[in-house]
Amino acid sequence: MTQQYPAEEQDIEASRPHPVVYTIPGMEQAVIQANQTYKTVEDVHLKLDVYYPANYQKQALLPAVILIHGDGPKDFLKNIKDDDQYTSWGKLIAASGLIAVVANHRSTEVLTNVVGVSNDVDDLITYIREHHKRLHINANRLGIWTCSAGTPFALRAAFHETPAFIRAIVCYYSFVELKAYYQGLYGKVDATLDTTIPEFTEEDFDEFSGRDLLLRRTRDSAPLFIARAGLDYPELNAALDLFIGEALAQNVALTIMNHPSGQHAFDIMDADARTEEIIEATLEFLQTHLLQ
Numbered sequence: 001m002t003q004q005y006p007a008e009e010q011d012i013e014a015s016r017p018h019p020v021v022y023t024i025p026g027m028e029q030a031v032i033q034a035n036q037t038y039k040t041v042e043d044v045h046l047k048l049d050v051y052y053p054a055n056y057q058k059q060a061l062l063p064a065v066i067l068i069h070g071d072g073p074k075d076f077l078k079n080i081k082d083d084d085q086y087t088s089w090g091k092l093i094a095a096s097g098l099i100a101v102v103a104n105h106r107s108t109e110v111l112t113n114v115v116g117v118s119n120d121v122d123d124l125i126t127y128i129r130e131h132h133k134r135l136h137i138n139a140n141r142l143g144i145w146t147c148s149a150g151t152p153f154a155l156r157a158a159f160h161e162t163p164a165f166i167r168a169i170v171c172y173y174s175f176v177e178l179k180a181y182y183q184g185l186y187g188k189v190d191a192t193l194d195t196t197i198p199e200f201t202e203e204d205f206d207e208f209s210g211r212d213l214l215l216r217r218t219r220d221s222a223p224l225f226i227a228r229a230g231l232d233y234p235e236l237n238a239a240l241d242l243f244i245g246e247a248l249a250q251n252v253a254l255t256i257m258n259h260p261s262g263q264h265a266f267d268i269m270d271a272d273a274r275t276e277e278i279i280e281a282t283l284e285f286l287q288t289h290l291l292q
Contacts, residue, residue: 017085020092021271022279029054030094038103038127039120046120048103048127049081050135051090056099063141063167063290064099066128068121068157070148071181074107085268089145096283098290099137101128108149111182111198114208121153129165143168143222143290145282148264152178152208159213162221168289170282172227173236173264178208180239187235210243214250223253225285227278229262236264257281 031052039046056062067089069080080086081102093100105120106113125142132139142165146154151174158166175181182205186197206212214221224247228240247254257278259266266275 017080017083017265018268019084020088020267020279021269022092022267022276024092024095024283026054027088027091027095030091031056032090039123041106041116041120044106046104046106046124047081048101048124049087049090050137051094051100051102052136053094053097053099056136058136061132061136061138062097062099063143064101064128064135064137065093065143065145065168065170065286065290066101066125067103068144068146068150068154069105070150071108071117074109077104077107080104085265089267092279092283093145093286096287098143098286099135101135101137105150105153110185111178111200112196114178114204118153118156118208121157125157140165141167141290143170143286145170145172145286147172147174149175149181151175152181152210155210155213156208159210159217159221162217162219164219166222168225168286169222170225170227170285172267173229173232173262174226174240175236176210176243177205177239179205180235184233184235210239211246214243214246214252221252223255223285223289225255225282226257227267227282228256228258229264229266230258230260231263233264255281255285 031054032049034049035047037045038048067086069086081104086102090100090102103124106116108114108117128137129139144154144158144166151171155176158169226244244256259274259278262270267279
């Protein structure tokens with residue numbers, strides 16, 4: 001039987017993304033190099049798009065922000081980089097004077113393909129660094145923007161061995177713990193249903209745990225920006241709040257912006273002043289830590 005996403009996951013990631021509810025001058029003039037294959041696996045070509053500032057002459061290598069999207073069914077994620085949410089974020093970042101890399105990774109397939117997605121994210125970063133000159137990217141000044149259930153994989157890439165080339169990390173409405181995502185997917189599944197539930201050890205969960213990765217890091221991590229949605233999923237915010245507490249206890253360079261009335265995906269769902277304030281601050285954060 002083909003495994004289906006539980007109802008809660010459909011709520012979390014199912015609707016096609018809308019554009020970001022914030023614009024800045026010059027974003028529609030971004031120069032885009034599209035559909036470069038960074039990896040082929042199981043006959044699937046995983047592709048990336050690179051967004052450049054409109055006036056960029058490519059004489060110098062610019063810092064870049066790598067966007068790590070959330071999770072969902074395979075068909076939903078197949079061309080997720082082309083959806084309005086990610087194309088608009090790419091344009092916003094490019095108009096802010098940085099390069100944006102927007103890529104597809106595979107689905108976790110309701111957490112049966114966690115290792116595959118982790119490998120995709122690692123391979124994406126490796127590809128960008130190995131081809132940085134052709135892409136006109138400064139390989140030593142990279143940022144990560146991630147959201148939702150893409151966050152455990154992005155944080156693992158950013159915190160494991162704390163690579164010095166990661167200079168900024170942005171997390172929007174994020175499952176910072178794989179265990180919290182697991183609970184969100186399977187905590188309310190009726191045991192009588194014909195649904196195969198994947199099994200994880202505590203060591204497996206720790207490998208994709210923001211708190212555990214912070215505890216095991218070998219050097220100071222990059223500055224971290226967290227955008228929290230007050231009306232988000234309970235499992236998500238409970239884990240996020242614990243992660244924030246651990247980051248503060250470890251004196252991490254941390255910026256937190258809470259949207260009290262914001263829902264999951266507030267950057268595309270809630271067109272209000274607080275959303276605009278958070279997005280504007282996000283772009284300033286990336287400029288500060290990557291350009292200066």
